Amino acid sequence: MTEKERELLNLLEKEGRMREEKIAKMLDVSEAEVKKTIERLEHDKIILGYSAIVDWSKVDVSETVTATIDVKVTPKRGVGFDEVAERIYRFKEVKALYLMSGTYDLSVVIEGKTMSEIANFVSEKLSTLDSVISTTTHFQLKKYKHDGVVFEDRDDDHRIVVSP
Template identity: 40%
Template sequence: MMTKDKKLELLNIIARDENLTYAQMALLAGMSEAEVAATIYELEQEGVIVGKHTLINWDKAGQERVVALIELKVTPQYGEGFDRIAERMWQYPQVRSVYLMSGAYDILVEVEGATMKEVALFAAERIAPMDCVVSQNTCFVLRKYKQNGIVYEKDNQDDRQVVL
């Protein structure tokens, strides 16, 4: 049985680079390979490790993808609260993320499509007509600078010089 600290250490390692092999993770975390495998299995079962995602700069890959953030004010359903609304949103494959927010609006929905028109129509035809939606504000993402802690255009040049 791994201690909580060890589990967290392993999670931090995975969060930074999900492409590491179990052997590499074992070395970095100071665990055995078998322990890594068992712990990861356990964390997946517990729903702590939810999924893996590779961050891709689609602009660079030569495929345009339009992303919009839709800010929604909603009326929560009696007895079901915001969760039921969120669930209705995330069912759409176009919806990449759904967040419950504090502040000026209630729910933030990230939508992805091939063109601006496609995304705008999705917002207008699918989201806006929902009974619970009081108001919406669609904002298109023009450029991504940093996402999930990763900077898109980074200078990786090692400019350290030998001084002695």
């Protein structure tokens, strides 16, 4: 992969809606080259998709509950953690799944309508898998920053001015 391709990926990761014209100027290449490179990166499954970061707390819909579940598993001979990871990521509730170092093996991020829906997922689907030894569930209480985007409006400083 060339340096220009890495730069293009960095630009798209920060702003997926950036126009090809702007990218071309920033990278000092032609628009046609940008378009061709993006199409190739999408075809090669290097660019997997584009998404918006939404502050759902500001939208008039019922918010979802997000939980991170630490999962300890017994890896299977010959396939390691991949087989159990695949079984877990196929559940519709699972938004992200990571192999981790440390006390737990997998970190699963799920969303549900209620805490009880998440509890049911853990007790009825996740912990019943043969390889799963234990789980620890952490509920997200407030989102401050996600993918480099800060979620708090801090325009005004409401502190009282103190002077000598």
